Amino acid sequence: MRRDILAFLGALSLFLAAVEYLIPKPLPFLRLGLANLPLLIGLGFLKPRDLLIVLVLKVFGQGLVNGTLASYVFLFSLAGTTASLGTMAAVHRLGGRHVSLIGVSLAGALASSLVQTALAVTFVFGETARLIAPLSVGSSVVTGLVMGSFAEAFRSRSRWLAALERRYRSAAAPGGLS
Amino acid sequence: MLMLPPYMLIEDPIPKAILAALFALAALMAGKRIRWGYFATLLASITLFHLLAPWGRVLLEIGPFAITEGALRNGLVRGITLIGMVFLSVAAVRPELKLPGRFGGLVGRTFYHFEAIIDGKGRLSRRDFFGSLDRLLLERFDPDRSDLSGDLPTDDAADSSAPSRRSPRPRRGIPWAAVAVLIPWLLWFVTMHGTG
Numbered sequence: 001m002r003r004d005i006l007a008f009l010g011a012l013s014l015f016l017a018a019v020e021y022l023i024p025k026p027l028p029f030l031r032l033g034l035a036n037l038p039l040l041i042g043l044g045f046l047k048p049r050d051l052l053i054v055l056v057l058k059v060f061g062q063g064l065v066n067g068t069l070a071s072y073v074f075l076f077s078l079a080g081t082t083a084s085l086g087t088m089a090a091v092h093r094l095g096g097r098h099v100s101l102i103g104v105s106l107a108g109a110l111a112s113s114l115v116q117t118a119l120a121v122t123f124v125f126g127e128t129a130r131l132i133a134p135l136s137v138g139s140s141v142v143t144g145l146v147m148g149s150f151a152e153a154f155r156s157r158s159r160w161l162a163a164l165e166r167r168y169r170s171a172a173a174p175g176g177l178s
Numbered sequence: 179m180l181m182l183p184p185y186m187l188i189e190d191p192i193p194k195a196i197l198a199a200l201f202a203l204a205a206l207m208a209g210k211r212i213r214w215g216y217f218a219t220l221l222a223s224i225t226l227f228h229l230l231a232p233w234g235r236v237l238l239e240i241g242p243f244a245i246t247e248g249a250l251r252n253g254l255v256r257g258i259t260l261i262g263m264v265f266l267s268v269a270a271v272r273p274e275l276k277l278p279g280r281f282g283g284l285v286g287r288t289f290y291h292f293e294a295i296i297d298g299k300g301r302l303s304r305r306d307f308f309g310s311l312d313r314l315l316l317e318r319f320d321p322d323r324s325d326l327s328g329d330l331p332t333d334d335a336a337d338s339s340a341p342s343r344r345s346p347r348p349r350r351g352i353p354w355a356a357v358a359v360l361i362p363w364l365l366w367f368v369t370m371h372g373t374g
Contacts, residue, residue, distance in 0.1 A: 003284060004319075005321070007284055007287035007290075007291055008288075008291045008318075008319045010288040010291075010292075011288050011289070011292035011294075011295055012291075012295065012315070014288070015292060015295045015296060018296070018299075019299075053284070057284065057285065057288050060285065061285065061288055061289070061292070063271070064271060064285075064289075066268075067205075067210060067268035067269075067270075067271045068264055068267050068268065068271070069267060069271045070182075070263070070266065070270060070271055071260075071263040071264045071266070071267040072260055072263060072264075073264060073267075074267075124224060124256065124260060125223075125224055125227040125228070126227055126228050126252070126253075126256075127231060128228070128230035128231050129227045131227075131230070132227075153308060154308060154311075157308050157309075157312065158308070158312045158315075159312060159316065160312050160315040160316045160319075160320075160321070161312075163316075163320070163321040163322050164319075164321045166321065166322075167321035167322065
């Protein structure tokens, strides 16, 4: 059961990435980060190891679907998502009830943006690409706030998520089905 | 992947562009679509950022902006390298890729669920996005159901090491694959001796 839950969360991530592809963007490289929703909502109940599994399924799955598994795109995605998840987990753990998913999402978006900008400067665009850093960070603030608001609204309204969390906790408990 | 090392080592933009075009052709022959506009924009933006750090002989001056040979070459080489890697990856990687072991089984399950969700995407409503998404998710994966794994592929099904599940390798493709691998190596050899 636990593996089914993780697989479904990975699939949801891929689905939301496909949905985001259809959303018109004001800037061609702007990404809303919808695919991170399962990680964001999973922070509240998934164990750290299971969060990492969902992360790997997300990044690996997108690499397979888009065919970019053997290219720099995969490395950028892996680095950005890892930085984002690590930051979100830290903020969530340290902030507790004092930080909403909006704040957690904002921190994750900034971390991802900074890491990917650093990689872009180093491996793609060269030193002059530091000029785009303010734009990249600024856009990540906007997308982080939007995603965090979306996640809060989803978490408060979703019957599916409430049922999933119950089922996961019973499956992950000692003696529960794995 | 044997085609990657010589492709990465070639520093001349023209043979690099030839190889990138071959990779694009391979991707198209594999049935993949290429967003030419996106890659053209990507190449232009990478080149532009490199031009902002002038280096080498000045080719053209547009007001205060100087297009230099070294910066142009660096930008083109870097951009073509990255785009070619994507084309090669798109040609080589397929979603049907079978991975061994428990991780392969998990990936298989993920794609199983992904296809199930995608099938229901028409039920999503812009007016009631949360509600429609919630209903779709409950329909495709109801956590309160007692048995969810009954019709799911088992982990063993994704294990490509099981001999009985292996498809016979097409031997007739091997010479063509060998030719495809040789081309970048030959181009690299020629460019090395040409610049030497």
